Amino acid sequence: MTGVSSGIAAEQIETQAAVFAFLADPATHGLAPPDKSGQGVAASVTRIETHGSVVFLAGADAYKIKRAVRFPFMDFSTLEKRRLACEHEIAVNRWNAPEIYLGTVAIRRDANGLHLGGTRGTIIEWAVHLRRFDETQTFDKLAEAGLLDLDLIPPFADIVAAAHEHAPRCGEDIDATRMFFNTLQDALNAVTAARDIFPSESADAFKKKALGLFAGLEPLLRAREKAGFVRLCHGDLHLRNIVLHEGQPLLFDAIEFDDRIATCDILYDFAFVLMDLWQRQLHAHASRLFNLYLWRSPDMDAALDALATLPLFLALRAAIRAQVTVALSRLEPDKRAQRIAEAQRFFASAEAFLESQPLxxxxxxxxxxxxxxxxxxxxxxxxxxxxxxxxxxxxxxxxxxxxxxxxxxxxxxxxxxxxxxxxxxxxxxxxxxxxxxxxxxxxxxxxxxxxxxxxxxxxxxxxxxxxxxxxxxxxxxxxxxxxxxxxxxxxxxxxxxxxxxxxxxxxxxxxxxxxxxxxxxxxxxxxxxxxx
Known part of the structure; x- marks a missing residue:
């Protein structure tokens, strides 16, 4: 995948290319080579890429490297910023998934080449070290295979409710409602600007309706912020970031690059996974999760009052996914048609969430x-x-x-x-x-x-x-x-x-x-x- 490398030194890009090749080599991880006859199968390293990171799955371990990229919402443009991001990723994920997040590890270079960990040589890159889990057991994969059993929803509801109860409350110096409005504006502007993908009349109507809803809900959003319902949340709580590990759901890959993005109303955080389930047509799963989460709420009155915000929260989550998917379509020319179709489905979901319903x-x-x-x-x-x-x-x-x-x-x-x-x-x-x-x-x-x-x-x-x-x-x-x-x-x-x-x-x-x-x-x- 092509990242945004404007302003990134060529030396960093070359260094990362060498690091990627090093981590992709089975020998780096002590994995077995083919036998002498040449008939054996070499242990392979699986490489997974996103716009902000590259993950290498090797045996029982996984190593995640932050790309040397700079986006408006994410800056990993220097080695120090990547080190801090790796350390913060451990910090924000350890409570939810201590079994997976093991620590940070340095990639070093000396006269003999590159080394994973140890003390020899100069540090040229940092990685998050994770215990590898079965990639087929992430909830998105289970959903796509029709294997996301409803029996998984009660323990999942327990884990999300516990994560929100544990999440740190935001300080008084953070205007989370204004931050939410800015996020809403950015997503609406992106949708209305993509007129080659989303019908302009529909996008304009969606924007008008969403802004009107925000205006009416702003007092409630501010009251919830004052009452402590704005917290440092997971921030990226969709099915791809939930895994069935040793029989229990685990949340992983929380947002580590900007606490401001992850600081939000707990219901907005929860809305991401509800949206993901709903747009996949897993309506029974979404409904069951929604109600079990409410039943576990320590303040049922506040939780029910907050439901006035849920259509907007769901719609914004879907609109952001549409926005991100449009961006991916431009980064992946070979998948452009597929990505555009996905973006249009997300936008259709966003519109549906704001439609009036009989009470x-x-x-x-x-x-x-x-x-x-x-x-x-x-x-x-x-x-x-x-x-x-x-x-x-x-x-x-x-x-x-x-x-x-x-x-x-x-x-x-x-x-x-x-x-x-x-x-x-x-x-x-x-x-x-x-x-x-x-x-x-x-x-x-x-x-x-x-x-x-x-x-x-x-x-x-x-x-x-x-x-x-x-x-x-x-x-x-x-x-x-x-x-x-x-x-x-x-x-x-x-x-x-x-x-x-x-x-x-x-x-x-x-x-x-x-x-x-x-x-x-x-x-x-x-x-x-x-x-x-």
Missing amino acids: CLIAIGGLSGSGKSTLAKVLAPALGHAPGAVHLRSDVERKRLFGVAAHERLPQDAYRPEIAPQVYERLRDLARSALLAGHSVIVDAVHATAEERALIEDIAASAGARFTGLWLDASAETLCARVDKRKNDASDATAPVVRAQLAWDLGPMRWQRLDAAQPLSELTELAIKAIG
Whole structure:
């Protein structure tokens, strides 16, 4: 790949060429040569190039060299700047992936040639030393192969939530909202300037809509910055920078070249991976990740209020990817047509994220084991703005009320009759917040009384949202069998609990009743028809 070398000394470029050849040689890494017969296969070194770095995969190790390049957003033009960037890359990635990031290593030159590490000779380059992982296990590769299992989403949500909680808060001297606006302006200007790639009318309309949204959201963005939600984040949180390593997702390759780029609202950081999943048509994955992340939020009220920003955050992430892909099309003439098509898909996604969507509140009621949560997960991706409806679950909110993790079992005392009204009131408050932020909602709770059902309907009416109530029916045998099979679930219900519920007087039922014993695909189809 051709980098931007304007102003870079020819000597540096020649030196890096020698370093690249040195690291590409299997002998540098002590890898086996062909056998004497010439029939053996030499151990190879794999070279991976980006606009800012070159990575060499050799046996169990990987070495990443910063290119001697200068971009408006990235400057590796001197050896000292590259050393500092290598050290900072270790610093910003060690918390997320200590198993991978091993340290920095010098490439030296003496009379005998180049050396990797050691103390002999003059340092001519620096590298980040990593423990090599299976490159086929990055999330983008898994997604392309259809192997990104939904079972990976819960641990991934845990890791992202933990990373954001751990991330350092920004200082008061950083105007992150202004920095965000500048990033938005740069992306919009780049999109409107590429008139040979993006239709000018569409690009101009997108720019106008995005700037209008920012103007309305600026007070919220500044309030979140003041409240501490702007932090030094990963900054480049897309599927290519997540790997399944020893059975667990790991975040790697966080932005190291400019902390200002990585300093952002945690929801904007999170929006990158949501956008990536969504534009790959992995809507169920994006929806599940979105809701699990919300459930893990230490401040659910603030998280829901922030959802007003999410369409703009998603759109900007997609627009930046379109901008970067256009730039790559100019650096890679042989891939120009492919890159332009990719850029146009990203821009189409950016436009879609800003389109208005119907606002709805879906309440799913039914006794324990009727499949409320299962149905909610399936319905959520198709409702409202990407990445789908907020899924509020009474079991999760009850656990939150008592300060325990979703899968931690509560004592019987937490199920006293006076607790239920508190849980339902909390659900209604959260639903109202999400609706007022412009996001559709699914409330998943038993709703055993006519009063509970009427109160949740009132929330929809007060927020101007369309309401649909669904009641799931199933036999005692089906309900008890389902709760007995549950594992790692937020519900604490047991078969005796179900049998007690069966004796309840549900009162008049105005909600659409559905047979929950039928296959999920058929139940989903009926639910979608009821929602309209």
